[in-house]
Amino acid sequence: MIASRDRQKSYVDPKRRHIEFQVGHHVFLGVLPMKGIKRFGKKGMLSPRFVGPFEILERIGEVSYRLSMPLAFSGVHNIFHVSMLRKYVLDPSYILSYEALDMQPDLSYEEKPVKILDKKEKALRNKTIRLVKVLWKNGSTQDATWDLETDMREQYPELFR
Known part of the structure; x- marks a missing residue:
C-alpha cells in the first residue's frame, strides 16, 4: 500500500508547480463559463476565462488567499486556492476596463x-x-x-x- 502511494506521488510531483503570491500582488481569478453557452473562438477546456485583476489581501494557510472582491461578486466567497489564481504583472500605463459579470456562487456565469x-x-x-x-x-x-x-x-x- 505504501509502495503504490509512493509510486503515484512520483507521477504527480514532477508536474506540480510551486506558486506563491505576496500580499498586495494582483492576480486573475479563473471562472467557468457554462458549457455550450458561450463560444468565443475555441470552446470547452481550450477556452479558459479569467476575471480581474484582484488584489491579494491576506494569505491563509499555505495554499489559500483572500482577495479584494468588488460588490458584483458579493455572492462569491473571497478565499481561493492558489490553483484558481494566475499572476498579473501590474502595469500603471495599462488601464483596465472591468466589466462585472453576473457570477454564480460556483464561479460560473451564463451568456445570453x-x-x-x-x-x-x-x-x-x-x-x-x-x-x-x-x-x-x-x-x-x-x-x-x-x-x-x-x-x-x-x-x-x-x-x-
Whole structure:
C-alpha cells in the first residue's frame, strides 16, 4: 500500500508547480463559463476565462488567499486556492476596463444572446445551412459567433421576432 502511494506521488510531483503570491500582488481569478453557452473562438477546456485583476489581501494557510472582491461578486466567497489564481504583472500605463459579470456562487456565469447581427447561407455538397451571427451579452462585435439558425431559433425564439 505504501509502495503504490509512493509510486503515484512520483507521477504527480514532477508536474506540480510551486506558486506563491505576496500580499498586495494582483492576480486573475479563473471562472467557468457554462458549457455550450458561450463560444468565443475555441470552446470547452481550450477556452479558459479569467476575471480581474484582484488584489491579494491576506494569505491563509499555505495554499489559500483572500482577495479584494468588488460588490458584483458579493455572492462569491473571497478565499481561493492558489490553483484558481494566475499572476498579473501590474502595469500603471495599462488601464483596465472591468466589466462585472453576473457570477454564480460556483464561479460560473451564463451568456445570453442580445441580437442577431448578420445572416448567411453556407452551401455544402448536397445541402444548404443557414447561419446567423450572434452578439452575446458580455462580448463585443468582434466576439460575435456564427451559429446554426435552427439551433438559435430553438433555444432563443425571442431573437427572431
